[in-house]
Amino acid sequence: MSENKDYKWVGTRPIRPDGADKVTGKAAFGADKNLPGMLHGKILRSPFGHANIKSIDTSAAKSAPGVLAVMTSKDLPDLPSEMAEAGESAVDFRDLSQNILAADKVLYHGHAVAAVAATSAKLAQEALKLIKVEYEELPVVLEIEDAMADDAPILHENQFTSGDSTDKPSNVAAKMKLPRGDIEKGFAEADVIIEREFTTPTVHQGYIEPHAVTASMSASGHADVWCCTQGAFVVRAMTAKILGMDVGKVKVTPSEIGGGFGAKTTVYLEPVAVKLSEMSGRPVKMVMDREEILRATGPTSASVIKIKLGATNDGKLVAAEGTLKYGAGAYKGSPMGPGCMCVFASYEIPNFLVRGFDVVLNKPKVAAYRAPGAPMAAFAMESVMNEMAAKLDLDPIDFRLENAVKEGSVAAYGPKFPAIGFVETLKAAKEHPHYSAPLGKNQGRGIGTGFWFNVGMQSSATLNVNENGSVTLITGSADIGGSRASMALFAAEELSISYDLITPLVSNTEETSYCDVTGGSRTTFATGMAVVKAAKNLVANMKKRAANTWGVEVDEVLWQDGQAVPPFSSGKNPMSMAEIAASAAKTGGPLTASASLTAQGAGAGFGVHICDIEVDPETGKTDVIRYTAIQDAGKAIHPSYVEGQYQGGAVQGIGWALNEEYVYNDKGVLQNFGFLDYRMPVANDLPMIDTVIVEVPNPAHPYGVRGVGETPIVPPLAAVAEAVNNAVGVRICDLPISPPRLLAAIDAK
């Protein structure tokens, strides 16, 4: 379904331009940047889950061997509370600043308190021990329901639930409500009503590459920052804001990136490294280890979600009610909003009410993770959909087809859907041989579906034509999933030249124009649009130059097979792009074209996953034995990387469902701070994930592209739980479905 014969390049699978460097170890990642005279920075972290900071004495550390700078939050400007768009979501810069270096309070075990730069990492580490911090320990609150209780320990004395008229501080930072119709009337019409509560644990994105930065502040006050990030411009904005600098004086150069999944759209080390560099007059490098990453960088929210669903006997949804509580970690900003908007987005439901709660806890401040908020919401809703289908004795796909949103449906979150591919995706799943394959003993099959909005935002692209007609393609969009290949394919298609003639680059914040983060599954969609627009500008320019050379009207010139073709009547020969480039000096100077835009019309993405699981009923161990991810891509520009997204999302969702979870002790100290005990699936835990690319073009994109990166993590949680249910007859509503939990549930049956 994915190969489109109308295109020469789009839809093909050439080798990615960054591939050879990556497999030969030449690619430079965050920690690979070294500078002469460079110092090493280390962070002192809180030993308590919640405490007031009474005092910090850094004097001994300052005079320790090799130490050139020591800093605390006192060295950062005291920012007012100010919300700003950053990446995919809004962030309060005051929170961000205090998350990087705690001011009056530490709010989680591992919260950064001070930083040291020294001539070696070892000396920096030694100096940390000399910093004296006086703490006053406070009770911790780790669970959402506990934090919402009246007598809960309060994290922020100045936080009042937004929208509530109360003067009592609360751990509930915000609430929201999304109503439609009349749920009382709706439930009264229902023949079957199911109500269940679900919980999901805190889980980490698990990117392989640790956060790393090297920063150098010049004597003239110009900061140079090298780091691994999903968006150099967002690092620039945040670093400048936190340090009170002019954005124009901060240059951020992104390295290759070893995974981000949304989490590298914020900053932890960058402003600290810049400040330490300023204080010491030397470049400073900082690299986190895995323990720091798990203890102190943003995982995604734990959740408590209640769903009540009503349907008629013939399988029509008539009413739904959802209460979604998301843990934000130490500072407000859980994905409550998108979670609430997603939970009923896939279905036409005449009456519903969604309520959301954003709750702070003594855990690290959450960061984005693939379709933030949606996997938890879908786990709950899709589990109830599966149970409802069983109760109504309907095939779970047929039941969904009966209620699926389609073009013209009004989405639960407001707008009317343009052309979308949920129905096509469901049908592709139903027709897939996997769906009807026989199962063995202790094996079960489950499905789950997923929705994600995807976003547009701002992108730019520049095409510089070299004198031989080859092209350098520059954007500021970090390549986290093969996007350079897709950008080059767009340019090759538009210019109708070979993919190999195009060198796509990701540049720094001073040498290319603005691009928002690679997040929200936007890069192939939005930056791709900018590339297409720039290429069209370039073609127009080249046609004009050829027309002038030939003395013909520009609209008589065609662009075909990488050359300008004159009208037959002119008697001229076509001019190739190489010829046009070679003569550029005489026709108006170097050939270059840029385009920038705010992309509108990001197409919603829908996916359906089919999961087969075998359970060992004596141990509670589960094995995924077959898995198929089916999703609408709109148009797959480089199908291999679309499939890669489907597979990667499925794997992360399976891990979330089966074994991943943060285990805290009652003092708020994380117990499983490494990959040994934070159990992500390893390669031999999983079968090959089969994929099917459905293509229902997004009408707002010149090639029909929809974002594909996030939707695939949404369906697996419910698909896995349903497969377990069908294997051993127990419905697990609390993730993860780890062996002890499943065994206990089997026993209780």
Added chain:
Amino acid sequence: MGSVQYHAPQSLEEAVPLLKEAQKTPSRILAGGTDLLIQMRAGVKTPDMLIDIKKIPEVTGIEIGPEEIRLGAATPSAVMDESVELHRQLPGVVEGMELIGSTQVQGRATPGGNLCNASPAGDGAPAMIAAGGQCVVFGSNGVRTIPVEEVCIAPGRTSLADDEFIQEFRFPTPKPGQADAYLRFIPRNEMDIAVVGVAANITVDASGTCTAAKVTLGAVGPTVVIADKVAELLVGTKLDDATLAKAGEMASGLGTPISDKRGTVEFRHRIAGVLTRRVIQIAATRAGERL
């Protein structure tokens, strides 16, 4: 990590003065380093001197004789796994070592290191004990031999003196009708620590009657638990389903497991029972095939 002296003696004689020095200087024996180097990096172990024993010929290699099998203490688990003959003779001992970590880790990890790291959840020890293994311990004053079960005395602690290391393991070559097996439980399929591990070494006669048995359990106590009562139960039976069920039940009551991030007390007891039943079955089947 401060500065560390590194020595790699090429022979047992060369090791003697180093072992003498080890009585004065905080030192560690280094085999594959897959436990030790990680502990050093984490600051948990801080030796001033490392004695790498991998270069000593007597400390690596596998020799299979009619009466005795010799396994160098610093033989990498990948080498054990590649030995067809060792697989044939002591499949359970190999199973305990070849599931360690990943392919890369197996190229380094050794049975001596696994035992002397003295983790309650170490995968190597249960099958070595069940197979009746003895350790040849080399010290600056000579050589002594002790049973494998006498090496670990508490989590992270061994009975070896500062100037001693394990040179090799010796196992009686299994007789016809004798075989072993090892099973562990982890939530994933690789790169994990045993929640419970159980080894069985079973001998059967031509009638299928069990004539000798040894069953050992890892990760249910501070050191490996030798389930003598379970073994007694098996001897004289045909290892029928009812006997195995009873053995499992008995095994699930053994040891003093703890609740931690890897499993609860109840879960460990349950799994110990299930694995015991299954591992005896596997060892018995293998034993029958060796008659």
